Amino acid sequence: MTLAHEALFYSTVDEFLEGTARFARDALAAGEPVLIAVAQPRLDLLRDLLRKQARFGAIEFVDMAKGGRNPNRILPWLLRSYVERHCDRRPHIIGEPIFVGRRPEELGPCVQHEALINVVFAERDTHLLCPYDVAHLGHVVPYAEQTHPVVRQNGVGRDSRGYTDPQTVVALLNQPLPEPERVDDTIAFDVRGLPGVRHLAATRAGLAGLDENRTGDLQLALTEVATNAVTHPCEGAATLRVWSQSDRYVCEVRGAGEIADIMAGRIVPGPDTPRGRGLLVANRLCDLVQTHTSPTGTVTRLTMWLP
C-alpha cells in the first residue's frame, strides 16, 4: 500500500467528529499510530471523544493553529517528522490545515502544502484525512478537490472531481504578492550588507512592537533568505523592504534567482548535505512565508503577526 490522501467534507461539528473519530478508531484497531493536528475547539472535542484510546499514548494531538500556524511548517516539521518516527508502521494522520480563522494570505501556502503532500508521501505507506468545513469555507472546496484524490462526505467516499497534478497546483498558486499600502524602508544590498540587513530588520521590528525572542527568530530567518538572494544563481544584489501594519511586521527580499525545486523549504536534508536549510529555517521560525518565483527572480515575504 502507498499513500492515501482523502478530504473529509463536513458541515457540522457532529459530522466532523463522526468522520474523524471513526478514522482514528479504525487505525487504532489495526494497531497503527495516529496523529491528530486540528484547530481548537475541535481538537479538544476530539480528544474528549477518544480519551479512552488516547490514554494509552497511541494518539498524538497538535493544535494546528499553533504547530501549523505557518502552513509551510506543517510538512517538514509536523507530518514528516511524525511519519519518520513511525516508519515501520502505517501512520494515520488527521490534518486540518485550512480551518475557519485562517487569514486570506495563508490560503495559497495551505493549498500548496496540500498538493505537496502528494509528492512527499507518494511512496510512503501513510493515510491522511483532511477535514474541510464546507459550510463556512465553500470557496476552498475546489482546492480540496484538486489536492485530494478521494473525498469523503456523510460516510461515503468518492473520487475527486478535479484532482490535479501537484506541480500544476503549486504553479497556479505561484502568484505575484499584493503590494502593501506603505513601505517603511527599501534597501539594496549585496553579500557584504547581510549584517546591515539583519540590524535594520531588528531596529524596525522593535519599533513595530515585536518582542526580543521573535526578533531574534526573524533575524535568523531573514539572514537565510537574504543569503540565498545574494548568492543564487551567482553573487549579486538584492532588495530588502520592511513594513509594519497593525497586525503584522513584514520583511521582504527580492533576488535574481528562481526557485526551481517545488519542495524547497519543506524537506529536512540529510546531515551530510551542505545546502538546502535556509528556507526551511524561515518556515520554522516565521508565522508566514510567501514566495513568488519566476525566471526574473524570487520575492520572499517573511511575516510575524504582532500581539
Next chain:
Amino acid sequence: MTNTLSEVRAERLAVTPLAGVVGFAVRGEIDQSNRSILAGALRGAVAQGGDVHLDMAEVNFVDVGTVALLVEVAERLRPRGELLVHHPPYELSYLLSTLWPGTASIEAEQQ
C-alpha cells in the same frame, strides 16, 4: 526611496588563536559575508589533526552556513580529534538540535 547599505560594512570578525590549545577565540557576527575568515583559520587547525577548540563567548550571531561549516569540521577531525565549542551562541545550539538531529555533539561542557 532606495538606500544602499554602503555605510554598513561587513561586521569585522576577529579570530584570535587560543593559548595552550589548538583553536580560536571568535568575536563578532558570522554569516556569508565573513565566514571564509573562520573557515580559513579552521582549515589550518584541522591540518594539525587533534582536538580543536572554539571559544564563541563573544559571538553574537551565527547563520545556518556557519553551523554547517562547524559540523563539517567536526566530521573531518574524527576519529583522531574533536571540535569543542565553548560558550556556543543561542543560534548554534538551536540550529544544531533542529537541523542536525542525532549528529554527535560539538558543544563543549560548560565550564
